[in-house]
Amino acid sequence: MAVFSEQKPQNRVARPSGPSRSRRVVDAVSDARLSAEPAAPGADELPDIVELVMAMGRAPETPPADDLSPPLPAVANPRLPAHLDALADRARDYVEAASSANTRRAYAADWRHFASWCRRQGLEMFPPDPQVVGLYITAQASGTVTGDRKPNSVSTIERRLSSLTWNFSQRGQPLDRKDRHIATVMAGIRNKHAAPPRQKEALLPEDLIAMLETLERGSLRGLRDRAMLLLGFAGGLRRSEIVGLDCGRDQTEDGHGWIEVLEKGLLVTLRGKTGWREVEVGRGSADATCPVVALETWLKLARIAHGPLFRRVTGQGKAVGAERLADQEVARLVKRTALAAGVRGDLPEGERGIMFAGHSLRSGLASSAEVDERYVQKQLGHASAEMTRKYQRRRDRFRVNLTKASGL
Known part of the structure; x- marks a missing residue:
């Protein structure tokens, strides 16, 4: 039976024929x-x-x-x-x-x-x-x-x-x-x-360290970008979650979460796609790559104690505005620094330009953190382990070998 009938639907034509x-x-x-x-x-x-x-x-x-x-x-x-x-x-x-x-x-x-x-x-x-x-x-x-x-x-x-x-x-x-x-x-x-899904390239720790080296040293903009990259990676945060953070609870109407700096790390409380959740970001093994140290340095030198964490840097990089950054800035930052650091330099320039985005940070953490899968799932806020596996770009897919387990 044909899906569409031969008879034209009534009252669909804007003007009937033979008008008065x-x-x-x-x-x-x-x-x-x-x-x-x-x-x-x-x-x-x-x-x-x-x-x-x-x-x-x-x-x-x-x-x-x-x-x-x-x-x-x-x-x-x-x-x-x-x-x-x-x-x-x-x-x-x-x-x-x-x-x-x-x-x-x-x-x-x-x-x-x-x-x-x-x-x-x-x-x-x-x-x-x-x-x-x-x-x-x-x-x-x-x-x-x-x-x-x-x-x-x-x-x-x-x-x-x-x-x-x-x-x-x-x-x-x-x-x-x-x-x-x-x-x-x-x-x-x-x-x-329908075509197979196109996934963004995962940024591994060595890629992220190379990207940090491309940022301006000693400038407010460089300090801010450094903190954004490290916090986004270590927390497995979405780009909207990164820029939606405040210094404390209930400080802004458009905020989507806040931070608490503790002795052993950073506690991030945020509202994401799956509701409210807490994310623990521990201190790193070195100050140069520690997301907590990077965030503390940015807040101290930018003199931010209330309101949005990440803001625009104005006045030739010498002043910090009051407005919150747009989430698109995270994607631009990831793409710009990844290209400058030569990540995936084996590919043509045009192809490299579309491989990196804000999700590259989340997938990078999922792909490189060698811990039990359920901890990665909790950090990323996924409802199922299957979704977490989609972010693990370079995981060992054959760690569980059912062929050998079956006796072949």
Whole structure:
């Protein structure tokens, strides 16, 4: 049985054939407006979904009399009583806290991408139609969404499908991802186009030591970068976890954890993807490579006693700002120092440039720490040992030899 029926879905075409005279006049005015003004909201210029959800409790805005654009699909909420305004404000804060800023940006970008495609195809977005979504993911896999005819990867298509599901749900019109028009097509895309995962190169201790030698000696920026690399490696931290740390508990609103300097090492309490966890970072065998000493030196010379640990260095490297570093700075730091240190110099320059990122620190610890696997799993905050093994790039895969154990 064919997945897609021959009959065209009803109410999918933006304008029906054979319009009346009044409808032609309205269309002519609308076309003139579209050619002279930016696209109306409701197409690919829809606002961030967080703004739609955060509109709860607000009085609905009355559109201008001459506004011919379709209304925004938002969650219908009656105006709340005045004494509940404070709760509505708190609810909007919780809406923002439900997802990270990066996630919200990705959801908004994917929503605009889908809306733009629907507009070009002359299709309506609402109500959500699994057949339209199935055609959309087919267009992505076949490379017909954009002009360069470059197919999207399976991971990109799956992410956009998840974004659509979330966006439709927040607008009160759920999308059924199990519908055959979506599920069967997505299964075929995975079977035909899925590629093995590309993993970032693991940075081993000798690589990290060489990277530290490329940093400026005696400068505030060099001290900061040294502490970031050593703490990220020894703690097995994600890049967002590194820059999200504060000097103490509850010091900033955007912080994701804090540190405690103890006699034998550093206790890091942080909120990651798997929830709150504690990470112990012991003191190293030498001050030159000790993450605790590097962090203490940075905090002392940068005169940081409160707020974010890692901040921008300004004024030609002589002043420390108050703003927290963005997590992208960690990835740039890892890539820049790895290339400068000649890590994996046996590969072409262009190929080396895409092999290193923030995850290279986490995978480096997992690959080089010769301890029981469960300790590595705890340090990295993984829910399963299988996930930890994916980070162990250079582990002895044949330490357990089932061939010999079976008697062969």
